[in-house]
Amino acid sequence: MPVPDDTLEPPLQLYAARKDVFPKAVNGFFRRLKWQIMAATLAIYYITPWIRWDRGPYAPDQAVLVDLANRRFYMFGLEIWPHEFYYVAGMLVMAGIGLFLVTSAVGRAWCGYACPQTVWTDLFQHVERWVDGDRNAQFRLKDSPWNGTKIRKRLTKWGIWLFISFWTGGAWIMYFADAPTLTVDFWQGEAHYIAYATVGILTAITFIFGGFMREQVCIYMCPWPRIQTAMMDEKSLMVTYKDWRGEKRGSVKKALKNPGEFGDCIDCNQCVAVCPTGIDIREGPQIGCITCALCIDACDTVMEQTGRPRGLIDYITEEDAEREQKGEKARASWKMLLRPRTMAYFTVWASIGVAMLFAVGNRSRLDLSVQQDRSPAYVQLANGDVRNSFTVKLRNMENRPRDVVVSVSGLPGASIWSESVPRRDGQTSITATVPADSVGKLNLFVVAPREGGADEAFTITATGADAEAGDSGATDSDTFTFKRPER
Amino acid sequence: MAENIRTDEATGTQTVGHEWDGIEELNTPLPRWWLWTFYATVFWSIVYVILYPAWPLVNSATAGVLGWSSRGDVEQQLAAREAELAPIHEALVAADINSLVANAELRNTAIQGGQSAYKVHCVQCHGADAAGLGGYPNLNDDDWLWGGDLEAIEYTLIHGIRNPDHPETRFSQMPAFGADGLLNDAEIGDVASYVRLLSGEEQASAASQRGATLFANNCAVCHGGDGKGNRELGAPNLTDAISLYGTDREALTETIYYSRNGVMPRWGQRLDPATIRMLAVYVHSLGGGEVAPAAAEDQAPDAAETASAVPPDDGKAGDASS
Numbered sequence: 114m115p116v117p118d119d120t121l122e123p124p125l126q127l128y129a130a131r132k133d134v135f136p137k138a139v140n141g142f143f144r145r146l147k148w149q150i151m152a153a154t155l156a157i158y159y160i161t162p163w164i165r166w167d168r169g170p171y172a173p174d175q176a177v178l179v180d181l182a183n184r185r186f187y188m189f190g191l192e193i194w195p196h197e198f199y200y201v202a203g204m205l206v207m208a209g210i211g212l213f214l215v216t217s218a219v220g221r222a223w224c225g226y227a228c229p230q231t232v233w234t235d236l237f238q239h240v241e242r243w244v245d246g247d248r249n250a251q252f253r254l255k256d257s258p259w260n261g262t263k264i265r266k267r268l269t270k271w272g273i274w275l276f277i278s279f280w281t282g283g284a285w286i287m288y289f290a291d292a293p294t295l296t297v298d299f300w301q302g303e304a305h306y307i308a309y310a311t312v313g314i315l316t317a318i319t320f321i322f323g324g325f326m327r328e329q330v331c332i333y334m335c336p337w338p339r340i341q342t343a344m345m346d347e348k349s350l351m352v353t354y355k356d357w358r359g360e361k362r363g364s365v366k367k368a369l370k371n372p373g374e375f376g377d378c379i380d381c382n383q384c385v386a387v388c389p390t391g392i393d394i395r396e397g398p399q400i401g402c403i404t405c406a407l408c409i410d411a412c413d414t415v416m417e418q419t420g421r422p423r424g425l426i427d428y429i430t431e432e433d434a435e436r437e438q439k440g441e442k443a444r445a446s447w448k449m450l451l452r453p454r455t456m457a458y459f460t461v462w463a464s465i466g467v468a469m470l471f472a473v474g475n476r477s478r479l480d481l482s483v484q485q486d487r488s489p490a491y492v493q494l495a496n497g498d499v500r501n502s503f504t505v506k507l508r509n510m511e512n513r514p515r516d517v518v519v520s521v522s523g524l525p526g527a528s529i530w531s532e533s534v535p536r537r538d539g540q541t542s543i544t545a546t547v548p549a550d551s552v553g554k555l556n557l558f559v560v561a562p563r564e565g566g567a568d569e570a571f572t573i574t575a576t577g578a579d580a581e582a583g584d585s586g587a588t589d590s591d592t593f594t595f596k597r598p599e600r
Numbered sequence: 601m602a603e604n605i606r607t608d609e610a611t612g613t614q615t616v617g618h619e620w621d622g623i624e625e626l627n628t629p630l631p632r633w634w635l636w637t638f639y640a641t642v643f644w645s646i647v648y649v650i651l652y653p654a655w656p657l658v659n660s661a662t663a664g665v666l667g668w669s670s671r672g673d674v675e676q677q678l679a680a681r682e683a684e685l686a687p688i689h690e691a692l693v694a695a696d697i698n699s700l701v702a703n704a705e706l707r708n709t710a711i712q713g714g715q716s717a718y719k720v721h722c723v724q725c726h727g728a729d730a731a732g733l734g735g736y737p738n739l740n741d742d743d744w745l746w747g748g749d750l751e752a753i754e755y756t757l758i759h760g761i762r763n764p765d766h767p768e769t770r771f772s773q774m775p776a777f778g779a780d781g782l783l784n785d786a787e788i789g790d791v792a793s794y795v796r797l798l799s800g801e802e803q804a805s806a807a808s809q810r811g812a813t814l815f816a817n818n819c820a821v822c823h824g825g826d827g828k829g830n831r832e833l834g835a836p837n838l839t840d841a842i843s844l845y846g847t848d849r850e851a852l853t854e855t856i857y858y859s860r861n862g863v864m865p866r867w868g869q870r871l872d873p874a875t876i877r878m879l880a881v882y883v884h885s886l887g888g889g890e891v892a893p894a895a896a897e898d899q900a901p902d903a904a905e906t907a908s909a910v911p912p913d914d915g916k917a918g919d920a921s922s
């Protein structure tokens with residue numbers, strides 16, 4: 114057997130092994146901004162389900178509730194029925210276009226500040242720093258053998274992570290049921306098993322994504338950066354290292370000794386140390402950069418300490434970068450926001466919003482839908498009249514029971530009745546009480562004389578008639594054909 | 601073949617020993633996760649075969665030590681469903697049939713249960729749309745041979761019509777006027793003319809005049825002097841627009857000549873009282889149901905004016921597809 118040749122190169126590896134990223138604590142304007150946004154987004158997420166909203170006795174009093182069992186979506190004053198799902202679709206479209214708008218204006222700002230992956234990773238990294246110490250201590254701990262301290266610290270860290278993860282998963286299910294009731298049920302072991310499964314899955318996902326996968330999610334799993342790279346252009350803001358100013362790198366001492374030879378970057382690596390995705394921004398724009406601007410904070414601190422102007426790493430558009438390189442003045446940032454592309458996105462985004470607001474403001478909370486019984490299409494009655502049957506559904510979308518008048522018009526000699534309103538000659542309208550927030554079903558019988566065309570058009574109308582409750586008199590109607598036997 | 605096995609230099613892996621046109625295959629071992637998954641599935645299949653019915657035999661299959669079977673499963677579910685419905689079925693039977701419809705829950709259960717029972721037992725004659733056809737009454741209309749209130753319908757269902765060997769069955773017999781030689785062909789033609797005059801399908805004529813006398817002597821005893829029929833006897837109303845066997849001359853002549861004696865099975869011996877009750881309510885709800893004379897008196901005179909609550913749509917309140 115030939116001896117394996119050890120001069121051969123090792124087989125090609127397609128994936129780089131993950132290097133641990135232990136970002137260093139940093140302070141500065143963007144860090145503070147990140148704190149504020151983190152506090153706000155987390156607060157919105159955890160607190161929203163607990164906000165109450167009085168909708169009267171017939172509807173839940175939770176401000177934001179996805180009621181899957183009853184197929185309702187409540188959002189403060191808005192109540193959405195399944196057939197109105199286009200509002201939700203509209204909101205999703207708005208969210209999508211909103212991302213386009215943000216990206217074309219300020220690059221990956223969503224990724225850097227508001228993306229849940231970023232927010233929770235940031236939170237977990239703070240916990241990690243709090244337990245294990247800052248960057249260097251974390252590296253030391255990682256390399257140290259498994260002794261008591263390390264085990265204790267690891268268990269503490271994972272314990273806190275797990276607690277946060279559990280709380281995160283727990284907050285999620287609160288959006289789908291009455292939060293206080295569900296909490297009690299949950300702890301008494303009486304909640305639906307799906308609630309426990311959801312909490313379990315989301316706990317695991319938060320724990321793994323926030324604690325261990327972190328930047329891997331941003332770089333390898335998330336499709337969004339790939340789309341964004343295609344959406345950004347020379348007019349989008351992004352975090353840029355001004356290499357024309359920074360290169361060539363050299364320490365303060367070297368620069369003092371050789372004036373004019375070195376740029377402003379002192380190669381202190383602070384920008385790399387603070388980066389949550391572990392990249393070196395000095396290598397140019399790259400997909401791993403989530404534009405969190407922590408490197409700007411870090412470098413600005415260094416620049417201040419060395420007495421150099423801030424902004425070696427800066428938020429800047431490519432256009433302005435070129436301009437600055439040529440020694441021209443950069444333009445005011447509002448000008449970068451007001452350009453045709455962002456305006457176009459904004460116009461589309463805003464029109465959808467306005468259209469939806471208009472639609473919501475004008476939607477009718479009474480809906481009539483009628484199905485004509487086709488089998489049999491008509492029934493001949495003893496006195497010679499002809500009867501057609503209809504299944505009428507009355508959607509009362511208001512949170513109170515309502516009286517609804519169902520009437521027919523345009524059919525000479527017609528009279529109607531239903532199983533709950535007895536037959537009477539000449540009766541062309543009947544009143545039905547539809548329970549709050551539900552669909553009432555009515556079997557409507559329509560009788561007309563034998564004389565008339567084989568297919569005669571007429572109209573069925575439903576009108577809200579609850580005068581006591583100040584019913585607006587919402588009306589919905591539709592046209593049908595009255596079937597008669599052929600002569 | 602074994603002598604061809606050699607170690608590939610570039611990878612340090614053995615080849616399988618085959619060679620095709622100079623192409624060799626590396627004997628790369630299967631990934632361990634794959635192997636373990638494979639072993640796990642093998643193990644699972646063995647456990648499955650032991651626990652569940654799996655191995656086909658000539659006429660049956662192995663039973664499996666758990667004793668589970670899909671048929672048993674269905675039977676269990678059916679039994680569970682029956683147990684679940686038992687209270688409401690008891691309530692249905694216990695209630696007075698005329699007041700039962702006032703209870704929305706009982707009423708809805710009855711209509712839904714009746715509808716499914718109808719689809720099993722009644723469609724064969726009365727049709728899927730309950731509209732009947734030539735001799736099988738239309739259950740949607742308001743014309744009833746034996747009465748159309750809930751009690752009458754239930755009685756018909758329980759005892760059937762012209763059911764042999766059953767004393768309480770609804771029974772009537774029209775003489776076969778032609779076949780039995782009670783009337784001659786000309787007389788039958790005259791009676792037919794008169795009956796068609798009654799239902800407004802023919803103008804008065806000499807024939808119908810003669811028919812009127814024959815009718816008064818032979819038919820009025822059951823159908824009444826005015827031809828309006830008699831529900832006690834199941835004699836149809838001849839003056840209305842509905843006729844079970846048709847009012848054209850040919851059909852009418854055949855009816856008078858041979859007479860007609862439709863038969864309906866007696867469901868009382870085949871279906872349980874709850875199902876029959878549900879069927880009665882369902883048929884009554886089709887649009888022609890009548891109010892029993894006694895019950896009608898009880899009803900408040902302004903019942904029609906009161907707003908009535910409509911039943912919710914089968915619990916599918918938010919149905920978007922309606």
Ligand code: SF4
Nearest residue numbers: 388402403405406408
């Ligand atoms: S390079 Fe700077 S802006 Fe980009 S992710 Fe790293 S720290 Fe954030």
Ligand code: SF4
Nearest residue numbers: 378379381382384412
């Ligand atoms: S923090 Fe600033 S000075 Fe330090 S290495 Fe990064 S770019 Fe250079």
